[in-house]
Amino acid sequence: MGRHRPGRVVGVALKVIDLGAQLRRIEFLVPELIPSGYITFLGAREGVGKTTIATALAWQMTRPEGRGEFLGRPVPRGPVIYLNTDAADGESRPVRYWLEQHRNSHPDGEMGGVTVLETTGAGLTPEELGELLGMARDMGARLVIVDSFMGTFPTLDGNKLDQAMRPMLALRDFAAQTGAAVIVTDHLPKKGANEKEGDRGIMGSTGKSAQARAVHLLTRVPPKEVEGRDVLRWEVRKNSFHRSGYALGIEVERLQDEEGRAYGVNLFPCDLPEEPEGQDTRSDRARAAVIALLSEHEGQTVTHAQLEAAAVQGGNVKERSARQAVREALGALGGLVREVRLGGRGAPRAYTYRPEPVRSEEALLIVEEIPPLPLNTHPVREEVLTWD
Incomplete structure (x- = not known):
């Protein structure tokens, strides 16, 4: 039986892994939920609360060390990059609005801890992703939020594996090289008849979810099931380095000033309504x-x-x-x-x-005489970084 030295590159795109080397410990930005150095997907339908949730985490990381917390879990202080492409208007008004709401609820944070970016063209090019990588390294960013996949790569057909894999491989390498937690928001398809919200998972090719190490789905609990409160269901659909297959409840408390205008927002972990008996x-x-x-x-x-x-x-x-x-x-x-x-x-x-x-x-x-769908199609070589 032939042997190959660990670390040696075999052929063009293969590398022999040293099985005797000690595996590094996986660090979590948010304990048990969001790993550092990897891609995490957060999927939801439009208007459910992706930006509310993402900016909440970003803001908590601007608070003094030991004060930040997200969904009842401690988070470290550190620089955050927020790439806003889902509702880019030249001012990132939705992102700034929610950051201000979180600041009003937790005034010990700092706006300077979050760098908000928008693309000036039709999405992000490979060269611009390289510039973002350099910025993240220079800043020592601990969290990079890409909001959203569709807005960042609008020229791609997200339903096609070969097209979805290109930016996913680039983002995977981005996370590995910076050590930052990279959260990519995405959309869920509209539910069909006899389906529950989120049943089909992230919209588009399964290649997106395959490259992410954690996939979370965010849906709204019908108010009638929670006494009229604003409750979101955070489902841990995939978590390669921790437990998956369960859901968390998040209650959204909106604060108002004396004139009834939105002033701040708080997020609290809460219980979800019980599933009907007999439901598998x-x-x-x-x-x-x-x-x-x-x-x-x-x-x-x-x-x-x-x-x-x-x-x-x-x-x-x-x-x-x-x-x-x-x-x-x-x-x-x-x-x-x-x-x-x-x-x-x-x-x-x-x-x-x-x-x-x-x-x-x-x-x-x-x-x-039809060949079956090639679900196991191999992705393009990683060194070819182009969207088209």
């Missing part, structure tokens, strides 16, 4: 992952095995439950999915999702 949220998520994979790759052929794999990963379920989730998801989609048989040994099953219902004369089982 893992099965729900497994079904949602199957539906997401099909709708994400509209018009393309996805094999039954690939759907099962998505159910296993999305719902953290075993193979038997994954098969059941696939059956239920296909049943829910009904005529929107066409079943085909691929050519070759065993004629494996595959499915194609189309937004228009299949006509009755087309609803027959069809045998096709």
